[in-house]
Structures are given as C-alpha cells and as structure tokens.
Amino acid sequence: MKRRRLGTALSAVVTAMCATAATAQAAGGTAADQLLSLNRPVTASSSGGCCAAKNAVDGDSSTRWASGSGADPQWIYVDLGSVAHISRVRLQWDTSCATAYEIDTSNDHATWTRIYSTTSGKGGVEDLTSLDGNGRYVRMYGTKRCRSDSSHGYSLQEYGVYGTVGGDTTAPTPPGTPALVGDTPNSATVRWTASTDDVGVTGYDIYHDGQLCASVDGSTLTGTCGGLNPNSTYGFYVNARDAAGNVSQPSGTLSVTTPPSDDHTPPTAPTDVHTTTVTGTGIGLAWTASTDDVGVAGYRVYDVTDGTRTRIGASDADTPRATLDGLTPNTTYHLQVTAYDGNGNESDGSTPVLDVTTSGSSQCTPAQGVCAVTQVGADDDVxxxxxxxxxxxxxxxxxxxxxxxxxxxxxxxxxxxxxxxxxxxxxxxxxxxxxxxxxxxxxxxxxxxxxxxxxxxxxxxxxxxxxxxxxxxxxxxxxxxxxxxxxxxxxxxxxxxxxxxxxxxxxxxxxxxxxxxxxxxxxxxxxxxxxxxxxxxxxxxxxxxxxxxxxxxxxxxxxxxxxxxxxxxxxxxxxxxxxxxxxxxxxxxxxxxxxxxxxxxxxxxxxxxxxxxxxxxCSGITIIRGFLYVACERGTRLYREEISGSSLTNVKEYLNGAHGRLRTVEPAPDGGMWLATSNGGDKDSTAHNSDNQIFHVSVS
Known part of the structure; x- marks a missing residue:
C-alpha cells in the first residue's frame, strides 16, 4: 500500500524501530546500537559543488559530502531530532579523509562536548565503538586533511551515528505569570515564579507579543527586554526549556505600557505639500521633510473633509512622500500631512490644506498597480x-x-x-x-x-x-x-x-x-x-x-x-x-x-x-496575473512584487497606513482581490473585540 494515514505511518516507524532493537539484541548486540542518523537533517561548514552535506547520511556510499577545498577546520553535524546517547560513530571516507578530527555532541549546536579525538586517522572505514556521549547534534570536526594540497577538502561517503534516543520527552511546567520589576521608555524588567521539570529547567525565554526579547539560565527568574518604544503597550510572557530541548507552554501574559520619554517636543510641521500624480483612484504627494530634536519617526496623511480628520496614508521617516491608493474618482480630498517622533509627539498639520480632485476615470492602468478599494464587509473578530x-x-x-x-x-x-x-x-x-x-x-x-x-x-x-x-x-x-x-x-x-x-x-x-x-x-x-x-x-x-x-x-x-x-x-x-x-x-x-x-x-x-x-x-499572500501581493500587519501596507523567473522584482508599496494592519489577501472572481484587515484584538484571544473590514481591491 503506497499511501498511509499519518497515524499509520507513525505506527510503522515505531514498529520498525522496535524491530531494529530486537534484531540487535538477538544478534548478541544491544538496543543501544541503532542507526539514528539515516536521512536526518545535516549542516556543514561548506560543500563542494558536487557533493551536498545530505549525501553523507543517505545510506548510499556511492554519494558523498565534500567540503570546500584547501581549508581547515571543516565540519559536518547531524540533527538527531532529540537528545540521544551516542555509543558508536562510523565514518566511511573517500580518498580525501582526515588525519586529525574529533567527534562532538551538543544540545543546541552552539556549545559542543568532545567525546572522541584522534591525530592519526587512516581513512577508509573508521568504526568508532564504545563511545559515551549525549546530545541531539553530533559533529565530525576535522582539523587536518589527509591530502595537504589546496585543491582538496574533506570527503565523507557515509556518516553513521548510532545510539539510543533519550527518554526525556516531558516539557517543563509553565512558569508563573510575570510581574513588572521596573520599566523605562525603552526597556522592561520582569520576574516570574519558577517552572518545574522532571529532570531540570535549563533556561527561560522571555517574549513580547510573539517576539523573543531575552533569555536567561534556569536559575534566574528575572530578565530585561530592551529595544522597546516609549509610551507603547507590550504583552510579556515566559517559556521554560530543559536540556532535552522540551519547551513549556507559556506563562500568563503581563501587559506593560512603557512610560513616555523626556522628549515632549513634536517635530516641525511638513511644508510645501504638493501633488506628484493624480489619477481617478490615486494621488501622489511629496513635501519638505520635518525636523525634530531627537528624530522624525514617520509621517501621516489625513483627509480633513468636513472638519473630520481621517488617516488615509503614511510614510516612513526617510520618505517625505506618499501615494494614496484606492480613492474615489471625481472626488475632492482635503489633505494634510503631519510628522511624529518616537515618543508619539505629533506635529501640527501642514498648511495650507491641499485640495486635490481625482479624475473622473476609474480605469486601472498598469502604472497604477492597485486602484479602487471598496469595502464589502465588516467584522468585529479577527x-x-x-x-x-x-x-x-x-x-x-x-x-x-x-x-x-x-x-x-x-x-x-x-x-x-x-x-x-x-x-x-x-x-x-x-x-x-x-x-x-x-x-x-x-x-x-x-x-x-x-x-x-x-x-x-x-x-x-x-x-x-x-x-x-x-x-x-x-x-x-x-x-x-x-x-x-x-x-x-x-x-x-x-x-x-x-x-x-x-x-x-x-x-x-x-x-x-x-x-x-x-x-x-x-x-x-x-x-x-x-x-x-x-x-x-x-x-x-x-x-x-x-x-x-x-x-x-x-x-x-x-x-x-x-x-x-x-x-x-x-x-x-x-x-x-x-x-x-x-x-x-x-x-x-x-x-x-x-x-x-x-x-x-x-x-x-x-x-x-x-x-x-x-x-x-507580513501574513497572507496571493498571486494575480504574475504579481505577488503581500499583506502586512505591523507594516500596515500591501506589497506588489513581479514574479520574474524565480525572482521577485519591481517591488512597490500600496495602501500604506490607509487601513491599518492587513492580514489576508485572496483572489476575487473578477480578477481583483479580497483584502481583510486585522485591527484591534489580534494579540489576544478575546472574541468580538476587533474592528475589521473586508475590501475588494481592483488591480491592474
């Protein structure tokens, strides 16, 4: 039977592993001598053009891994998938072998423990038995080649690692919900109560909103996350790790709003706001850059029609220009631009208000890329x-x-x-x-x-x-x-x-x-x-x-x-x-x-x-007529990228800041695109606390 359900496939793997162990014991060996490296992920310091690292663990001695030529040291390591006890390593060398090398183990492929070394390697098949080491990653680290001329490197036909998979599969318990120790405009220090583990907690990882921001060892119960923005809200939580690589479920979340900085001076107002292009559904703007005593963080574009200020665009700090997309044809917009800094201070609006009327045509030309944006639905969930x-x-x-x-x-x-x-x-x-x-x-x-x-x-x-x-x-x-x-x-x-x-x-x-x-x-x-x-x-x-x-x-x-x-x-x-x-x-x-x-x-x-x-x-993507569209949340913009061969070229940004966070894009039946926002409540699990829209977007 060629196809199996996932559970059946896993059962077959387990059965095969047990059968391998039983065969070894029947032959006078032990269950510890199982081949663990076959077709496992491998990483190498370099590879010659002929010979990828994966060839060393494919079970086929007619293929090989070859390192780059003429350089020492060179290495290759295999990821066993979980911590194992290593009892044997079998090296089958090609002509380019190592005279000096070591075998190392690691749980994180960063810190290595040597379990074997030699300065008198002979090449051929070297079967290293009676090894005693533990780790998820096992490395051959060569420091001297058999062939000293610069045109050769190291070459392994097969790299076999044998042993038994470690028994620790129990993750630590979740740490306690963190509490705030102190904060600054750019950092927060939190503490938590310890996690427990059947073997021992070796480290804690501190996150805010899904981003790793600090790590500490298993005996430390406080940590500081830097690189934060003033007057901004973050959700901090902690995960625990053990030596086998098991990771706990998360702690509860602590919401922290960093204090404002001492910077209370807003940037100067942008000046000389003027149009660069006007179409039926778009307006291009440019202006003279603002200045700030600390630094401009970005710009916002507003429509101030009827005394109501509605944000319809944005740009980055180094970009004193913006393209407003998805506008209504034959409509007058009253446009004002502001600048803001890292502390959230916002300038006065540019003066005078710029009145711009879009043309009467809604035709979407290739030069525009993204044109009319029409709301077709709304929802209060993500x-x-x-x-x-x-x-x-x-x-x-x-x-x-x-x-x-x-x-x-x-x-x-x-x-x-x-x-x-x-x-x-x-x-x-x-x-x-x-x-x-x-x-x-x-x-x-x-x-x-x-x-x-x-x-x-x-x-x-x-x-x-x-x-x-x-x-x-x-x-x-x-x-x-x-x-x-x-x-x-x-x-x-x-x-x-x-x-x-x-x-x-x-x-x-x-x-x-x-x-x-x-x-x-x-x-x-x-x-x-x-x-x-x-x-x-x-x-x-x-x-x-x-x-x-x-x-x-x-x-x-x-x-x-x-x-x-x-x-x-x-x-x-x-x-x-x-x-x-x-x-x-x-x-x-x-x-x-x-x-x-x-x-x-x-x-x-x-x-x-x-x-x-x-x-x-960036979250959702879709492809329409040879262009890749990418919806971005934090970036609050839509990227349009031309697929040219196997490359992405002609990358342009649209709808920057016009509709907030963008999550999902899908093709619409008429050749346009559905676009869904992700504003409010998308970092928690509270139902019906969002403010989202679904749009139809016309694209060229």
Whole structure:
C-alpha cells in the first residue's frame, strides 16, 4: 500500500524501530546500537559543488559530502531530532579523509562536548565503538586533511551515528505569570515564579507579543527586554526549556505600557505639500521633510473633509512622500500631512490644506498597480482564513469566536454558518485559522478544510458545508492531521490546495521552539503536504507530512501560474521573508532569519525577498496575473512584487497606513482581490473585540 494515514505511518516507524532493537539484541548486540542518523537533517561548514552535506547520511556510499577545498577546520553535524546517547560513530571516507578530527555532541549546536579525538586517522572505514556521549547534534570536526594540497577538502561517503534516543520527552511546567520589576521608555524588567521539570529547567525565554526579547539560565527568574518604544503597550510572557530541548507552554501574559520619554517636543510641521500624480483612484504627494530634536519617526496623511480628520496614508521617516491608493474618482480630498517622533509627539498639520480632485476615470492602468478599494464587509473578530465559493460569495473564519461566516460581497449581508468544534485559543495567535476548499472537487463534495488549535495541539480537519441550508455540518468532521504542537504564538495556520486539487499544503509555526523547525520528524516550523483525505503522498521527502522545513512561522501560501509554491514567513525582530518552496528544502530557521545569521550555511535556501520587521510582519499572500501581493500587519501596507523567473522584482508599496494592519489577501472572481484587515484584538484571544473590514481591491 503506497499511501498511509499519518497515524499509520507513525505506527510503522515505531514498529520498525522496535524491530531494529530486537534484531540487535538477538544478534548478541544491544538496543543501544541503532542507526539514528539515516536521512536526518545535516549542516556543514561548506560543500563542494558536487557533493551536498545530505549525501553523507543517505545510506548510499556511492554519494558523498565534500567540503570546500584547501581549508581547515571543516565540519559536518547531524540533527538527531532529540537528545540521544551516542555509543558508536562510523565514518566511511573517500580518498580525501582526515588525519586529525574529533567527534562532538551538543544540545543546541552552539556549545559542543568532545567525546572522541584522534591525530592519526587512516581513512577508509573508521568504526568508532564504545563511545559515551549525549546530545541531539553530533559533529565530525576535522582539523587536518589527509591530502595537504589546496585543491582538496574533506570527503565523507557515509556518516553513521548510532545510539539510543533519550527518554526525556516531558516539557517543563509553565512558569508563573510575570510581574513588572521596573520599566523605562525603552526597556522592561520582569520576574516570574519558577517552572518545574522532571529532570531540570535549563533556561527561560522571555517574549513580547510573539517576539523573543531575552533569555536567561534556569536559575534566574528575572530578565530585561530592551529595544522597546516609549509610551507603547507590550504583552510579556515566559517559556521554560530543559536540556532535552522540551519547551513549556507559556506563562500568563503581563501587559506593560512603557512610560513616555523626556522628549515632549513634536517635530516641525511638513511644508510645501504638493501633488506628484493624480489619477481617478490615486494621488501622489511629496513635501519638505520635518525636523525634530531627537528624530522624525514617520509621517501621516489625513483627509480633513468636513472638519473630520481621517488617516488615509503614511510614510516612513526617510520618505517625505506618499501615494494614496484606492480613492474615489471625481472626488475632492482635503489633505494634510503631519510628522511624529518616537515618543508619539505629533506635529501640527501642514498648511495650507491641499485640495486635490481625482479624475473622473476609474480605469486601472498598469502604472497604477492597485486602484479602487471598496469595502464589502465588516467584522468585529479577527478575520483569518477566507475562501470564495463558486457563486462568488465568501466564507471566512473568525479566529477568536471560532465561527465561520458567510458574506455576500454584493450586499454586505452575512450569516454565521456554524462554530467549529474542539477549537481552543491560546491568548495569542492560536484559534480558528486556516480555511480552504478544493478548487477541483468542492462543487460536488462540499468539504471545507480547516486548520485550528485544539486543547492539545494544532490540527487540520475537514467538515462538510451544506449549501442548501447554508450551514456547517459539524457531525461530518474528519481529523486529517493532528499532533502539530501549539503555543501562545507561532501556530502558523495557512492552508492552500495545489491548482490541480491533488494535494493540500499547510503552513505551521515552530511552537516557540526553534529546534522543531530543523527536526524533520516534527510537524512544526514546516510546510506540510497531504492528500485530501489526510493520507501521506508516497513521494513526500521524509515519508511523513513534511514537505519543507526550517521555517519560523508560516503565514502565507500561494501558487503561481507555473504551479510553484510561494511562502510568506514571520521573522522574529530582524526581517520577514518570502520563499519559493522546493521539495525537502531547508530554509534555515532558527540559525538564519531572512538573510541574518548563518544564512550561508550549506543546504540553507535563501529567501526571494525580505522585509524589515517594522515595515513588514507580513501574513497572507496571493498571486494575480504574475504579481505577488503581500499583506502586512505591523507594516500596515500591501506589497506588489513581479514574479520574474524565480525572482521577485519591481517591488512597490500600496495602501500604506490607509487601513491599518492587513492580514489576508485572496483572489476575487473578477480578477481583483479580497483584502481583510486585522485591527484591534489580534494579540489576544478575546472574541468580538476587533474592528475589521473586508475590501475588494481592483488591480491592474
């Protein structure tokens, strides 16, 4: 049988492991001598053009890993997926061997413990038995090559690591809810009560709003997060770690509003505000930059029609210009620009008020890119997954209320069609997230594919929709994938069918444990690929649901006209990234964030585009007529990027600051786009405390 359900596949793996152990014991060996490294993720200091690091653990001695030539030291390490006791390492060298090398173990691939070393390596097959070490990562670290000429490096045909997987799979208990010790305009210090663990807590990670901001050791119960903004509100919480890499569920959340700084002087008002372009749906503005005693943080553009000031645009500190998109043709706007600083001081409005009338044409030209923006619906919950039904109406998920809503975009009428069972929020980003339909079979099978957080995990389910009753048939629910770890943040959630309807892809988060992302046995920090009924396609690279790995928190998936899958991913504090997904590809997290960190490591696939987190925190993506559209939350803007070969070019920004935080974009039937905002309440799990809109956007 070529295809198996996920649970069946896992049972088969466990059975095979037990059989291996029994065979070893029957042969006079011990269960400790199991091959743990076969097809596990590997990382190397370098690789020659012929010979990738993964060749050393593929079980095929006709392939090999070769390091870069003429340099010492060079290394390769394998990720066993969890802490193991290492009893044996078998090295099968090609001609280019090592005369001096060591074998090291580590729990974090940063601090290494030597368990074997030699200065008299002979090459060939070196079977190192009676080793005694513990670690998740096992490294061969070569310091002297057999061949001293500069045209050769190190070359391993096979790198076999043997032992037994460690028994500690129990995560620490959640730490106590933090309390505030003290704060400044740019930092906050918190304390918490200790977590407990069956072996021992080795560290604590402090987060605000899903971003790691400090780490301390297991005996320290206070920590300081810096780099904060004055007069801003943050949600702080703590996770505990043990030596085996198990991460606790989070503490409760402490809300802290940093005090204002001593800067109470607003910037000067912008001057010489003037138009650069005027179309039926857009106005280009420019002005003379403001000055400030500390520094300008950005600009805001307002329409002050009828004495009401409505924000309709924004720009960054170094950009004294803005493009206002999605305006109404043949309409006069009364425009004013202000500047603000890091303490929130805002300047007076520019004078005089600039009166600009859009033209009478609503035609969307290629030069405009994004044109008319028309509101078609509103909701007071977090609008997450969204699909278009064959009749042109919309279904969308309410993340925190756990309901699915049917919206008619022509009339604005909406109806809640049902609540998804067994959904539990996380006081963060978890809850009811992904929603998808099969583009080929929905008209006949009526399955809704749903991703959500449950009390124990994240999972993918499918439930029938009854068009005649306009209702969710919860009794038809089938669980397709379970066991995706959950946490307060980093729960992923996007679903996307391949255009031919054969495979369902899902984006998952690392559950705030970066080690999950590099472990191909874990479903976290991955792009998953399954059949519509939940079984595992026979050609998946790791014989489970994993399609690609090394992701932090997958938020967007979209297929282009060539059938290629693009992915959008939250970074931590440096940059977000857009990736072109390949089968079995490793995208680098946690060692690499965008292009920051050890991104040049052999085997890591570089992103196609990156975004500073302050201008990004980008979520949903969609592709329309060869352009990738990226909706950004913190950046409050929409990116439009031309797909040129395997590159993203001609990147432009739209709707900057016009509608606040943007989360979800999907194709509309007329060649336009649906766009959903994510304003208010999207960092907690309180239902119906948001103020969101769903728009139709005309694109060129």
């Amino acid at each position: 609008v997450w997954g969204l699909v278009t039904l064959p009749d042109g109406t919309i279904l969308f998920n309410e993340r925190d209320a756990h309901a699915i809503v049917h919206l008619n975009p022509k009339t604005g009428a909406k109806k809640t069609i049902g609540t998804v069972p067994n959904v539990q929020s996380t006081d963060g980003e978890g809850g009811l997230t992904g929603l998808e339909i099969n583009p080929v079979s929905f008209s006949s099978d009526h399955w809704l594919y749903i991703m959500h957080t449950s009390p124990s995990d994240n999972r993918i389910v499918r439930i029938k929709y009854d068009p005649s009753a306009d209702a969710l048939q919860t009794g038809t629910e089938q669980v397709l994938v379970s066991g995706i770890q959950r946490n307060k943040f980093h729960d992923g959630g996007r679903l996307r069918f391949s255009p031919d309807g054969k495979y369902l892809f899902a984006g998952t988060g690392d559950a705030q444990n970066g080690d999950n992302a590099q472990n191909t046995s874990s479903l976290n920090g991955k792009v998953l690929r399954i059949d519509p009924d939940g079984s595992i396609p026979a050609d998946n690279p790791f014989h489970n649901a994993v399609w690609s790995y090394g992701h932090r928190n997958v938020q967007g998936l979209a297929f282009d006209a060539q059938g290629r899958l693009w992915e959008q991913e939250f970074g931590n504090s440096v940059m977000d990234e857009t990736n072109l997904i390949t089968k079995g590809g490793n995208y680098g997290w946690p060692s690499c964030e965008g292009t920051s960190g050890t991104c040049g490591t052999s085997g890591f696939i570089a992103p196609k585009h990156t975004y500073p987190v302050a201008d990004g925190s």
